[in-house]
Amino acid sequence: MPKLTIDNLEVTVPEGTNVLEAARILDIVIPHFCYHEALGAVGSCRLCAMMFLEGPVKGVQMSCMIKAQDGMVVSSTDPTAVELREHVIEWAMTNHPHDCPVCDEGGECQLQEMTVAGGHGNRRYRGKKATFTNQDLGPFVQQEMNRCITCYRCVRTYRDYCGGTDYGVLGSRNRIFYGRFQEGKLESPFSGNIIDACPTGVLTSKPFRYKTRLWDLQEAPSICPHCSLGCAIVPGGRYREVQRVRAGINRETNGFFICDRGRFGYDHVNHPERPREPRIDGQQATLEAALAAARERLAALVEAHGPDSVAFLGSSRASLEANALLRDWASAYGSTQLVYEAHQGRDYAARTLAAQVGGHARSLGDLRQSDLILLFGADPLAEGPMLALAIRQAVRDGAKVVTIDPRPVVLPCAARHLPLMPGRLPVLLAALGQGDLSAFDAEERALFAPLLDQIKAARRPVLVGGADLLGGKGVAALCSAASALSTTERAVGVMALLGGPNSYGGALLAGDGPGFDTLLDAIQERTVRALVCLESDPFCEAMDPARAQAALGHLEMLVCIDATPSLAAQRADIFLPVRANVEMAGSYINNEGRLQEFLPVIAPGLPIKETGAGNHPPREFFQTTPGSAPVADWWLLAKLLERAADLAALRRTMAKYDERFSMLSVLAAETSGLRLPVKVVLPPVADRELPHADGSDNQVLLATTGPLGSHWLAHLSSPLAATEPRPYVCLHPESAAALGLAPGDRARLTTRFGHCHVEVRLSAQMVNGLVLAPQLWDTALEGLAPGSMHDCRLEKETKA
Amino acid sequence: MKVLLPEEQIDSFKARAAAIAHPHELIVDLLRAIQSHHGWVPDDGVLLTAETLGVLPIEVEEVATFYDKIFRRAVGRRVIHVCDSICCWSTGAEMIIAHLQQSLGIGLGETTADDAFTLLPTCCLGACGDAPAMMIGLTTHGRLTPEKIDETLQRERAAIAAEFAK
Amino acid sequence: MNAYPQVLFKNRRPGETVLLPEYEKNGGYQGLRAALQMTPAEVCELVKDSGLRGRGGAGFPTGIKWSFFPAEQPGDKYLVCNGDEMEPGTYKDRQLLLADPHQLVEGMAIAAYALQAGVGYIFLRYAYEDCSQRVERAIEEALAAGFLGENILGSGFDVELHVHRSAGRYILGEETSLLNGLEGRRPNPRSKPPFPAQRGLFGRPTNVNNVETLATVPHILVNGSLWFHSLALNPESAGTKLFGLSGHLNRTECFELPLGITLREVVEDFGAGVRGGKKFKACLPGGASTPYLTAEHMDLMLDFNPLEEVKSRLGTAGVTVFDENTCMVAVTRNLNQFFARESCGWCTPCRDGLATISWLLDRIECGQGTDQDLAMLKDQVRNIRGRSFCALAEGAMGPVEALLRLFEHEIVDHIKQGGCPFKR
Numbered sequence A: 001m002p003k004l005t006i007d008n009l010e011v012t013v014p015e016g017t018n019v020l021e022a023a024r025i026l027d028i029v030i031p032h033f034c035y036h037e038a039l040g041a042v043g044s045c046r047l048c049a050m051m052f053l054e055g056p057v058k059g060v061q062m063s064c065m066i067k068a069q070d071g072m073v074v075s076s077t078d079p080t081a082v083e084l085r086e087h088v089i090e091w092a093m094t095n096h097p098h099d100c101p102v103c104d105e106g107g108e109c110q111l112q113e114m115t116v117a118g119g120h121g122n123r124r125y126r127g128k129k130a131t132f133t134n135q136d137l138g139p140f141v142q143q144e145m146n147r148c149i150t151c152y153r154c155v156r157t158y159r160d161y162c163g164g165t166d167y168g169v170l171g172s173r174n175r176i177f178y179g180r181f182q183e184g185k186l187e188s189p190f191s192g193n194i195i196d197a198c199p200t201g202v203l204t205s206k207p208f209r210y211k212t213r214l215w216d217l218q219e220a221p222s223i224c225p226h227c228s229l230g231c232a233i234v235p236g237g238r239y240r241e242v243q244r245v246r247a248g249i250n251r252e253t254n255g256f257f258i259c260d261r262g263r264f265g266y267d268h269v270n271h272p273e274r275p276r277e278p279r280i281d282g283q284q285a286t287l288e289a290a291l292a293a294a295r296e297r298l299a300a301l302v303e304a305h306g307p308d309s310v311a312f313l314g315s316s317r318a319s320l321e322a323n324a325l326l327r328d329w330a331s332a333y334g335s336t337q338l339v340y341e342a343h344q345g346r347d348y349a350a351r352t353l354a355a356q357v358g359g360h361a362r363s364l365g366d367l368r369q370s371d372l373i374l375l376f377g378a379d380p381l382a383e384g385p386m387l388a389l390a391i392r393q394a395v396r397d398g399a400k401v402v403t404i405d406p407r408p409v410v411l412p413c414a415a416r417h418l419p420l421m422p423g424r425l426p427v428l429l430a431a432l433g434q435g436d437l438s439a440f441d442a443e444e445r446a447l448f449a450p451l452l453d454q455i456k457a458a459r460r461p462v463l464v465g466g467a468d469l470l471g472g473k474g475v476a477a478l479c480s481a482a483s484a485l486s487t488t489e490r491a492v493g494v495m496a497l498l499g500g501p502n503s504y505g506g507a508l509l510a511g512d513g514p515g516f517d518t519l520l521d522a523i524q525e526r527t528v529r530a531l532v533c534l535e536s537d538p539f540c541e542a543m544d545p546a547r548a549q550a551a552l553g554h555l556e557m558l559v560c561i562d563a564t565p566s567l568a569a570q571r572a573d574i575f576l577p578v579r580a581n582v583e584m585a586g587s588y589i590n591n592e593g594r595l596q597e598f599l600p601v602i603a604p605g606l607p608i609k610e611t612g613a614g615n616h617p618p619r620e621f622f623q624t625t626p627g628s629a630p631v632a633d634w635w636l637l638a639k640l641l642e643r644a645a646d647l648a649a650l651r652r653t654m655a656k657y658d659e660r661f662s663m664l665s666v667l668a669a670e671t672s673g674l675r676l677p678v679k680v681v682l683p684p685v686a687d688r689e690l691p692h693a694d695g696s697d698n699q700v701l702l703a704t705t706g707p708l709g710s711h712w713l714a715h716l717s718s719p720l721a722a723t724e725p726r727p728y729v730c731l732h733p734e735s736a737a738a739l740g741l742a743p744g745d746r747a748r749l750t751t752r753f754g755h756c757h758v759e760v761r762l763s764a765q766m767v768n769g770l771v772l773a774p775q776l777w778d779t780a781l782e783g784l785a786p787g788s789m790h791d792c793r794l795e796k797e798t799k800a
Numbered sequence B: 001m002k003v004l005l006p007e008e009q010i011d012s013f014k015a016r017a018a019a020i021a022h023p024h025e026l027i028v029d030l031l032r033a034i035q036s037h038h039g040w041v042p043d044d045g046v047l048l049t050a051e052t053l054g055v056l057p058i059e060v061e062e063v064a065t066f067y068d069k070i071f072r073r074a075v076g077r078r079v080i081h082v083c084d085s086i087c088c089w090s091t092g093a094e095m096i097i098a099h100l101q102q103s104l105g106i107g108l109g110e111t112t113a114d115d116a117f118t119l120l121p122t123c124c125l126g127a128c129g130d131a132p133a134m135m136i137g138l139t140t141h142g143r144l145t146p147e148k149i150d151e152t153l154q155r156e157r158a159a160i161a162a163e164f165a166k
Numbered sequence C: 001m002n003a004y005p006q007v008l009f010k011n012r013r014p015g016e017t018v019l020l021p022e023y024e025k026n027g028g029y030q031g032l033r034a035a036l037q038m039t040p041a042e043v044c045e046l047v048k049d050s051g052l053r054g055r056g057g058a059g060f061p062t063g064i065k066w067s068f069f070p071a072e073q074p075g076d077k078y079l080v081c082n083g084d085e086m087e088p089g090t091y092k093d094r095q096l097l098l099a100d101p102h103q104l105v106e107g108m109a110i111a112a113y114a115l116q117a118g119v120g121y122i123f124l125r126y127a128y129e130d131c132s133q134r135v136e137r138a139i140e141e142a143l144a145a146g147f148l149g150e151n152i153l154g155s156g157f158d159v160e161l162h163v164h165r166s167a168g169r170y171i172l173g174e175e176t177s178l179l180n181g182l183e184g185r186r187p188n189p190r191s192k193p194p195f196p197a198q199r200g201l202f203g204r205p206t207n208v209n210n211v212e213t214l215a216t217v218p219h220i221l222v223n224g225s226l227w228f229h230s231l232a233l234n235p236e237s238a239g240t241k242l243f244g245l246s247g248h249l250n251r252t253e254c255f256e257l258p259l260g261i262t263l264r265e266v267v268e269d270f271g272a273g274v275r276g277g278k279k280f281k282a283c284l285p286g287g288a289s290t291p292y293l294t295a296e297h298m299d300l301m302l303d304f305n306p307l308e309e310v311k312s313r314l315g316t317a318g319v320t321v322f323d324e325n326t327c328m329v330a331v332t333r334n335l336n337q338f339f340a341r342e343s344c345g346w347c348t349p350c351r352d353g354l355a356t357i358s359w360l361l362d363r364i365e366c367g368q369g370t371d372q373d374l375a376m377l378k379d380q381v382r383n384i385r386g387r388s389f390c391a392l393a394e395g396a397m398g399p400v401e402a403l404l405r406l407f408e409h410e411i412v413d414h415i416k417q418g419g420c421p422f423k424r
């Protein structure tokens, strides 16, 4: 650990730290452009100059390029270094337009900050400036090249970090242009990161354009609700509208970047059909009346039919606090009918993970340091996109990656792919754990045997699984394999992609309670007569929506608490609107068991839109903000339980009575969160799995999570509309040939949900003998719950 | 449409790319081959290069736009690179350039109406002992005088006419 | 004109290229034969003893560079010949390759053996198609004769050479940019360390030398290090050097002259004096990046150390002379325009700083300059020198710094007179 002196202050830093970072530890911030903690140092901008007075290097040097060494004496205030920084800024500004008043970056412009910090106030250059023609980069990113200062950060983010392949550096000298070979949408699912990376107004968010001056934007640290990884985000809102999301920083999870689904998937909050008023039997009501009606009707049912006549469905979208109160509510009635995820495969996967992962849990930060990553039935780009970027960073450092999956798994880095039927994944995991591959034929053994050697040789191996394809059994096999393959020298890590941002929290609360399938049985048999849905939609989210919808039709009463225009919200007898997570404080537990807090960004209310119809400013006046009825989910449940709706008090109570949540009392936003203690032991999960089709039949369809736009919240977000695919199926070329299908063909897909016209895609990575189709909302494919398997017919369509 | 590169050459590049560990190393060679056959490198030439070598189009474009002797815009049948660096400048390059502009009737960076010549300034051609100098195609002409330029242009015009006649 | 010993140019005849039979008849490939009788380390040692310094501009002792090379390391290693030669005023490598290219081929075979590098690349600039063809022919001849290829001359050592034709841009002469260029990537320079000897072409150990440096090696192998020392007029130096004369001289040709020859002898004898009987005002002693010499330096020895003592550099020994009527502001403007245009665009001081200097020099030359512009010019130089990512911008500061040091009065005259005093 080298010890050095910077501006007369001594500091000891870890080996390998550069002097710029060492100074930052002392709160001395040296202006810089090209250096970025995640991107590393390349020494191109020449801004971070410091004077090295004593030690192994002398003179003015770029502090990002010099590793801290013992005995260095460095000055950031030395006049030569200061003069150089001033010049570098002046040069960088040479071609920069004087358009700050109308620039989209104004208010958070790092160039402006560095210009002030660098001491450059008066541009002496009065010659011609370089100008460029902008490219249309698609729906997410707006380019304004004239503002470019050539810091190379966008391209290092896009190409090097995110693995994008369609953006680069063109030209040379002082006519460098960053862009695509030809105009068009940026293809990387991480493209929005260049907006954050660009220090000035060259690359800005297109959906956010012309909405708000940045100093008017309300921001607060939050957690992304789009998958189970729990990436830090900073949403920004104004005019009662979430207008954008930028990446937050959490070195344990996302690092510095996020995926486009997280960045552009905020618009569900502003959705025009979002139900904002309480309703009783279809009639708008006051919150008080709706709460009272819910309490009374449920109490009456319990009175008449016993405690188990009312059931409760929590969710991975709701806060941990609200989910915990739901449990309290159930126990207040004495009901044992409490489930936390309508998708039973995901439910069992989450519960099994929470029960069994123990010390094998790994964070995305750990993944980035791993040297061997094996993915079993996990498709990161669909199920947890930032995992794909973490894997890429590991690969850049030399890690090896193998994906074992019936689907083609696309990663932004090199990986080996081994196709395997979904039902065989747990078998393979068990076989690997036992070191005995006799369950596989010779050909398969030849493919899988090397995995054992690779795991043995790896120093930091991680097994990754996906809840959709593995279910509870598979995750159990994943955890057992990890323990079996661990040695005293090194443990084998585990990460599983779960259903939603709080799946893990729901799993902890669910314990060994029933699964959704049992609940449906009870509803069918009329033992259960009422269902309370907390931010979940059993009509659509169940593994078998047809069966769910049939059963749910028998309910005498449906209470729905939600922030989205879900089917459950539409059908509810009593509807109670709640806030989206950006409108409230709360906490989630991510797929790694990390407890994280989010804070309110905006208050709920109908977005103020200038329609040009003369409705602004409003001519009618109200006591309250239109559309502001939604309350925080935990607030609503506390009220239902007639408790004090005080978040801190709720958390204290939870921490006191359940040691697994003891850390809630010290939770703080904008930290890296708190990993739940390993010693937490859970009761084992009841081992009741839905029957899986085993794929021995030739026309079996495997449903999967679709890409970016096809998740429920994402589907409600208009900026992502451009990324939502049209219905398609994917097949192995041989399967396709057997059906007489060629890539690009139109085909008619028939399942028990009906017919659908699909485009045929082929992939040699597909397992042979399976038809893959994504769940896509508002299409005939919306009944295809990820991970479910169905009999299907696929016929080539001849042009009508 | 003019052919970018004859099939045999594309095949031979494909074979070479397949035989080496780093096919990127052939990007400049292939761009030059396309340029010498087609005169310049249109977008399709970048795509052809990427496809032939199995590299990304953006990787080809990043390289193509760096070099000043790869033409990403249409040029005339002969590109005249006239040196404006120090040795030529000190021996009258300004006058030489003015004379070229006058006799071709175009400015620097322009192409004659008949598509015969494109006139481009260039840095030192390594003909400093024979300054002032210019390069037409890949042939350097030194110790230029207005008379010598007129002669050379005439010869080139005749050669172009002969190419057309073929 | 003194007749100095001719080593590299001994076979040179105007307009002709020496082919293998003649080359061999005049002692060619004896150096390779000698080298293969020695161990690789002995070859390095001999080159080190000879005092040969790199002819590409930086003058780094070649044998020392080779001794840093991990010749014993297994796996691919590369030897690269730098024939970019794009610095204005430099045309010596072209003359050498046109006249007698086998010297390079032989030198590369020897260097490859000394460094145990099995593959060599000869990087040649776009404008040197004439050289590329001659080098390729020489490689073919050498291959056929067993000087290249597998098991050369029965030594068990294999070496293959490839010619790479570039597509323009001065920055490719910088050795790490050149490696990126060879790899087919954007030719920005790489940061050092790691040095090419550790991680060069395709991430493997690589040694880069100039054409003339490599072509000199066979002669050292044949005649020994003492002989090589004796060639120089400066007793502290060694060898002959190709001097390419240009600018306002009566004779602008490339000569092989001993290191340590005086500027006067070069200008007055070999250059046959300044054109039109005018007076000598200044010169670039070694290419566009070398600070000016003036008439007071006439009796200075042209060699690495003596030139550094007067704040200049030998560079590539391309001597460009300016007569008394030349405006040094205009000369510097032209030189700076070259560097600004050839900047790769990677680092800020070079990319935008050189353009700023161009703007300032334009203003001054055109009579719009002010005292503030002069002050600004000074602070630009002060902040670009030593601050850029690679040596291109450093080199660009050579003439600008020399303009301020030696000819500030000309700038002042431009400002005072509102125009160029030489243009009337």
Ligand SMILES: Cc1cc2nc3c(=O)[nH]c(=O)nc-3n(C[C@H](O)[C@H](O)[C@H](O)COP(=O)(O)O)c2cc1C
Binding pocket: C053, C054, C055, C056, C057, C058, C059, C060, C062, C082, C083, C084, C085, C086, C087, C170, C171, C172, C173, C174, C175, C176, C208, C209, C210, C211, C213, C214, C390, C391, C392, C395
């Ligand atoms: C901008 C720049 C341009 C250069 N151009 C050349 C060149 O054209 N030829 C050359 O041999 N060396 C050139 N060099 C020097 C090389 O980087 C390198 O030092 C040289 O090739 C080493 O060979 P040597 O030791 O034999 O001289 C250049 C350096 C810089 C910074």
Ligand code: SF4
Binding pocket: C171, C189, C342, C343, C344, C345, C346, C347, C348, C350, C351, C388, C389, C390, C391, C392, C393, C394
């Ligand atoms: S000094 Fe900087 S911009 Fe100039 S050539 Fe070198 S790296 Fe490129």
Ligand code: FES
Binding pocket: B083, B084, B085, B086, B087, B088, B089, B123, B124, B125, B126, B127, B128, B129, B131, B132, B133, C088, C089, C090
């Ligand atoms: S300066 Fe013009 S050819 Fe050298």
